[in-house]
Amino acid sequence: MNEPASREEKLELAVELLAHLEHEELALSDAIDRIETVTTSPSLTREILDAAEKRGVIERENARLRVRRGGTYVNYESQVVRREGEFECRRCGTTITTGHFVKLDAGELGPFGSSCIRKVTGRDAGGDDAET
Known part of the structure; x- marks a missing residue:
């Protein structure tokens, strides 16, 4: 994927x-881990969290977020595309030969390895990729 061009x-x-996470509640650190697949800018991360809260996507309380998504989450059959090639996982940096990309209305995010795609979408509580 090409990086999104603008802020x-x-x-x-x-x-x-954030609106498409599998679980309704997560730690702020886990939310930031997902946001860092889009940006590592601290100011933009704060802006993203503020925008998500203002739009009613999340509620923040202490160091936890509650996702108010109304049952939408990433559908692996229609929203996750696998491509073969030489990639670097956008989350953990591991070299991978199968890239998983998430198709969202706002754009495409990836590539991710098989473990990181589950982490980014909130389907898995842990695990960095160690695959090639």
Whole structure:
């Protein structure tokens, strides 16, 4: 994937990613881990969290987030695309030969390895990729 070109595109992609998490509640650190697949800018991360809260996507309380998504989550059959090639996982940096990309209305995010795609979408509580 090409990086989203603008700050606004990154914001929209990250807010949409938060709206599509598998679990309704997660630690702020886990949310930031997901946001960092879009940006590592601390100011943009704060802007993303603020925008998600203002839009009713999340509620923040202490160091936890509650996702108010109304039952939407990433559908692996229609929203996750696998591509073969030489990739570097966007989350953990591992070299991978199968890249998983998440298709969202705001754009495409990836590539991710098989473990990291589950982490980014909230389907898995842990695990960095160790695959090639």
